Amino acid sequence: MKLGVKLFLPIFFVLFFTPQVFAKIVVVNSENWEDVYSGMLYAKLNNMEGYFLNSPNPEGILRILPKGHEILLIQSDKPFVSTLESILRSKGYEVTTKHVTDATIDLAPDTDTFYIVEKDRAVAALIAAPLAKMENAWVLIVDSENLPKITSMLGGKNVVLVGYFKRNIKSELDKYKTDEIIEPSKFKLSLKVADRFLKKHPTSQVIVTDGRNIEEEIFRGHSPLIIVGSNLLPEETMEWFKENKIKTCVVLGTQLTYVGERIRKASNKQIGVFIKYGQALPGSKIYALSMFPLPTPKIKLNVASVIYDPSxxxxxxxFKNSGNMGLFELTxxxxxxxxxxxASAGDEEAHFIGSGESLVVSYKVSIPASKLNKKLTVEFFTSYGESPDSLDMYLTNIGKFGPPLTKELEVKSISDESLLNVTKVTYYEGYKRIGIEVTNLAKKPAYFIVKLPEIKVQGVPTPLHSEVSFISGDKKEVFISATLDPIDVKENSEVKVVIDYGEKKDLFVKSSEVILPLEVSSGFMPTGLFFYTGVGAGIGIVIIVIVLLLLKKKKRYGYGGGYKFRKKW
Incomplete structure (x- = not known):
């Protein structure tokens, strides 16, 4: 198979990678990314070429499968195409099928070394793959369900934890670990694992990807994997390239062309950048790279408006977050x-915006009055991502790979007399909810949303937020679902709370931040209050019925007995 690559040099040309001929090839047929990952690693550890389906249509893989090879079909209990074996046989292939339920366990070889990653952090699995292949080791993908089976495999082994783990999982794995590479930032994690790779196998070449897809190059084991943003090259990554005298970057996919250009520019054209953009059999057409998407959240941010108030x-x-998870932005x-x-201005730290939420951020800026009747534009250099350490995307104009985003400036006066403050934070153990008390200092009706941007759940930083709420009285308590274990309660002894608010529901022009002690209550929550149960879960009313007291009262007056009460949530 040949692999199309573009090289960023004064002279452009195409480089062809031609791997050796293999008698047997692996085809993975599964909807689950972890099965595809394990199947590809299994293929490379056994010196076989690996292929996978990434849709219910088998035509794509049939175009690129080499003829005359025996196929080992690894098929999960959730295949894309249940009849793939018969389809391959009808095309003249000799097929042996291996059925798997959990490929990370079912395909695990007899090895001395296991690298372990958590299923919820798929990018850590990608980062570990070249190192595992180079060491002839195996990567185990763990979650709460397969944890008992995996721990039963670890006795007497060299066990290295990679990435970040929930506390209940890590506490079990800690009993077996011999080493760990723990880092919540995917960028820094890739650099730490690459350091380990280079100590054992020095090289001046790296693979560069945004960590959103499985691609076979990752499993070859000749180069460490470096994670970048979809249009962001982190400064520490470029410094690492220079410190380790990297000469060549193989970039996976044309979607990272902008990053490739940034590498060339930042290295003063001292680093050669190859963009791997296609695949083909000798003499055939070039097809797009086969990529299997990892379960990444939908992150989408846009600027809804930009207004200057001369008064x-x-x-x-x-800012509007129209994705399905919370994000951080820095502008x-x-x-x-x-x-x-x-004029210009900007942020000193990233702001958290919940899923579906709008956030208004204000900046002190002085524009001369003589300019206010002119046509003014704003250039945004806004980076955003899943965490403050992973701001790996930029807002851009349509058709552009990099910043800035340009918007027209609107000039008008904004009036808002609301004034809210967060006065208390309570964790209700029995209900697994955090209550946030809001005080209405101005006695004006207002809308608000509260956020806990730095709280830890199971030891993992997990930003939480309420839904939009309305206050007209003096105080109101809103609730956010969260299951905190005793260690979480200790680690969250002080909680950072941000409240965004305003008189208009769609224009929260005010914001305040406070750090408060987390109080813990093991009793009942206040009655008749609203609580938030998560995105899309809606609002419920807590109805507390003190059954015993009520029954005693009825019996005392001689008209009770035989009543049944049901708690309704």
Whole structure:
């Protein structure tokens, strides 16, 4: 098979990788990423070429499978195509099928070394793959369900934990570990694992990917894997390239062309950048790379509006998170007139925006009055991502790979007399909910949302937020679902709370931040209050019925007995 590659040099050309001929090849037929991952690692450890389905249509894989080879079909109990074996036989292939239920266990070889990653952190599995192949080791993908089976395999083995783990899983694995590479940032984790790789197998070449897809190059074991953003090259990554004298970067996929250009520019063209963009059999057409998408959350951010209020000399930027999970954003911007900068401002730290939430961030900016009747534009340099350490995406104009995003500046006055404050945070153990008490200092009706951007759940930083709530009285308590274990309660002894609010539901122009002690209650929550149970879960009313007291009262007056009460949540 040949692999199409573009090289960023003054002269552009195509480089063809031609692997050796294999008598047997592996085909993985599963909807589960962890089965595909384990199947590909199994193939490379056994010196076989590996292929996989990534859709219910087998035509794509049939185009690129080499003829005249015996196929080992690894098929899970959740295959893309249940009849794939017969289809392959009808095409003239000799097929042996191996059925798997949990491929990370079923395909595990007899090895001295296991690298272990958590299933919820698929990018850690990608990072560990080249190291495992180079050491002839195996990567075990663990979750709460297969944890007992996996721990039964670890006795007397060299066990290395990679990535980040929930506390209940890590506490069990700690009994067997001989080493660990623990790092919540996917960028820094890839560099730490690459350091380990280079100590055992020095090389000046690395593979570069955004960690969103499985691709066969990752499993060859000739180069460490470096994670970048989809349009972001972290500064520490570029420094690592220089410190380790990296000469060649193989970038997986044309979607990372912008990052490849950044590497060339930042290295003063001293690093050769190859973009792996296609695959083909000799003499055939070139097809797109086969990639299997990892379960990554949908992260989507846009700027809904940017307003300048001359009376307060403030710029109000409304960000909208239309993805399915919370994100962090960090913004710097310039205000331009005819391409000339007249003002600028930016953030010192990232802001958290919950799923489906809008956030208004204000900045002190002074624009001369003589400029306010001109056409003014704003250039945004906004990076965002899953955590403050993983701001791996930029807002860009349509059709552009890199920043800035350009918006027109609107000039108008904004009035808002609301004033809210967070006064108390309580964890209700019996109900697995965190209550946040909000005080209405201005006595004005207002809408608000509260956020816990740094709270830990099972030892893992897990930003939480409420839904949009309304307050008209003096106080209100809102609730967020969270299951904190005793260690979580200790680690969250003080909680950072952010409240965004305003008189208008769609324009939270005010925000405040406070750090409060986390109080713990093992009793009942206040009655008749709303609680939030998660995205899309809605609102419920807590109805507490003190059954024993009520029954005694009825019996005392001679008209009770025989009543049944049901708690309704």
């Amino acid at each position: 307060t000399k403030q710029v109000f930027i409304t 710097n911007f310039r205000i331009l007139e005819n391409g000339n900068e007249i």
